[in-house]
Amino acid sequence: MEKSYCILIVDDDEDILTSARLLLKQHYSNVHTASDPREINSFLTKYQPDLILLDMNFQRGVNDGREGIYWLKHIKEVSPETQVILMTAYGEVEIAVQAIKSGAYDFVLKPWTNEKLLSTIGTALKFSRERKKVEQLEQTKTTLEDSIAIKNEDFISKSPAMQNLMRTLEKVAATDANILLLGENGTGKSVLALAAHRMSGRNKNSFITVDLGAISHSLFESELFGHKKGAFTDAKDDKAGRFETANEGTLFLDEIGNLDMALQSKLLTVLQNRKATRLGENREREIDVRLISATNMPIHQMVNDHQFRQDLLYRINTVEIQIPPLRERQEDIPILAVRFLEKFCRKYHKSNLRFSPASMDELYQYHWPGNIRELEHTVERSVILAEGPYIEQLGLHLNNNTDTQPNGLNLEEMEKHYVLKALDKNRGNISKAAKDLGLTRAALYRRMEKHGL
Numbered sequence: 218m219e220k221s222y223c224i225l226i227v228d229d230d231e232d233i234l235t236s237a238r239l240l241l242k243q244h245y246s247n248v249h250t251a252s253d254p255r256e257i258n259s260f261l262t263k264y265q266p267d268l269i270l271l272d273m274n275f276q277r278g279v280n281d282g283r284e285g286i287y288w289l290k291h292i293k294e295v296s297p298e299t300q301v302i303l304m305t306a307y308g309e310v311e312i313a314v315q316a317i318k319s320g321a322y323d324f325v326l327k328p329w330t331n332e333k334l335l336s337t338i339g340t341a342l343k344f345s346r347e348r349k350k351v352e353q354l355e356q357t358k359t360t361l362e363d364s365i366a367i368k369n370e371d372f373i374s375k376s377p378a379m380q381n382l383m384r385t386l387e388k389v390a391a392t393d394a395n396i397l398l399l400g401e402n403g404t405g406k407s408v409l410a411l412a413a414h415r416m417s418g419r420n421k422n423s424f425i426t427v428d429l430g431a432i433s434h435s436l437f438e439s440e441l442f443g444h445k446k447g448a449f450t451d452a453k454d455d456k457a458g459r460f461e462t463a464n465e466g467t468l469f470l471d472e473i474g475n476l477d478m479a480l481q482s483k484l485l486t487v488l489q490n491r492k493a494t495r496l497g498e499n500r501e502r503e504i505d506v507r508l509i510s511a512t513n514m515p516i517h518q519m520v521n522d523h524q525f526r527q528d529l530l531y532r533i534n535t536v537e538i539q540i541p542p543l544r545e546r547q548e549d550i551p552i553l554a555v556r557f558l559e560k561f562c563r564k565y566h567k568s569n570l571r572f573s574p575a576s577m578d579e580l581y582q583y584h585w586p587g588n589i590r591e592l593e594h595t596v597e598r599s600v601i602l603a604e605g606p607y608i609e610q611l612g613l614h615l616n617n618n619t620d621t622q623p624n625g626l627n628l629e630e631m632e633k634h635y636v637l638k639a640l641d642k643n644r645g646n647i648s649k650a651a652k653d654l655g656l657t658r659a660a661l662y663r664r665m666e667k668h669g670l
């Protein structure tokens with residue numbers, strides 16, 4: 218029995234409804250009937266039928282098929298994925314042809330033979346399944362292209378703190394529990410989220426990222442839940458939201474602490490109902506995603522300050538993992554530094570570069586407000602500038618005293634100085650540092666990039 222399909226039969230003749238239902242019930246467990254076509258809408262919303270078997274005429278004495286065509290067009294408009302098979306009487310060939318042009322999959326003549334009806338329904342459902350697969354693949358492809366920004370690096374760690382953390386992550390990854398990753402910027406939250414997905418039973422399906430810190434208020438719903446063509450001015454095509462694209466996979470909600478209260482409520486509703494509605498549509502779609510969220514914000518403090526909803530926090534933090542900053546796991550510094558050295562030597566065609574003992578000391582003593590990302594940029598810059606076989610100096614602010622004023626009035630240096638100072642004051646929290654500096658997060662990222670921070 219094909220349990221997963223849902224079929225609706227619409228006919229005003231109770232005998233036809235009964236005989237079709239009895240026949241189809243033997244093959245499909247989810248069969249519904251309606252004697253009035255005006256019920257179609259509520260069925261579409263409630264059950265999202267894969268197929269509708271639709272009569273052409275409902276009013277007594279009328280047999281021009283216009284009603285059938287009207288409802289067919291309506292169904293295709295509201296739910297394009299639903300296949301429609303029309304039931305026509307002998308001699309209504311012209312109407313049947315018109316119906317196919319209007320989007321019906323096929324038609325069957327009344328009275329039908331059971332074999333003919335079953336085989337027409339069977340091929341329509343197969344066609345619909347294949348089409349859905351293709352559509353989902355196409356939409357996944359577009360969304361995946363956005364997610365590829367996360368690098369595929371193996372997670373390197375040696376410190377006991379990270380080894381413990383990885384053991385926990387491995388255990389949790391195997392379940393469907395939602396994970397909240399907490400840690401300063403650049404500690405590796407995105408890398409860990411991807412690692413958790415890879416270690417999970419969902420790893421054959423998509424890993425989809427949403428940067429909630431970068432998504433505008435107006436695009437939030439369309440990005441997360443999708444939209445129907447024409448739902449707003451720029452909605453040129455139907456688009457699946459990230460929740461849908463991540464179906465049966467993992468959805469990574471990065472920077473969740475940046476979500477304002479209104480959007481937190483919208484997200485919570487979807488998580489509670491496990492259903493999402495595309496903008497411009499009125500039917501809900503089931504969602505089956507494993508949620509991994511991350512933030513560098515003090516989320517529990519934010520709950521106390523009424524800036525983050527406690528009920529949303531409970532939804533996302535079934536397991537909470539705190540990633541220690543790099544300065545608290547110094548054992549990781551040399552292996553990461555060497556890995557980055559090898560990577561950038563390859564990239565910039567420099568061979569046999571090594572850290573001098575003095576530069577190794579620098580690496581240990583520095584307090585790394587930008588964590589691993591900063592270490593990576595520091596090593597890259599040093600490789601570019603290195604002239605001999607050794608990296609002699611990394612140019613880090615070793616005494617960690619960002620209050621030291623830059624020499625002279627060089628604007629670039631002053632900018633770097635204040636960026637560092639803001640990062641230091643806010644313990645690497647980009648959002649807060651950006652706020653202190655009067656910049657957007659994106660603008661601060663650009664400046665950090667420019668100064669190799």
Ligand SMILES: Nc1ncnc2c1ncn2[C@@H]1O[C@H](COP(=O)(O)OP(=O)(O)OP(=O)(O)O)[C@@H](O)[C@H]1O
Binds near residue numbers: 409
């Ligand atoms: N253990 C690791 N091994 C190798 N590379 C790592 C490791 N952890 C992080 N990285 C690298 O460090 C950089 C920062 O990592 P990532 O983007 O995951 O940090 P994050 O905590 O998500 O940062 P943000 O909060 O700014 O988004 C990336 O380039 C990533 O590849």
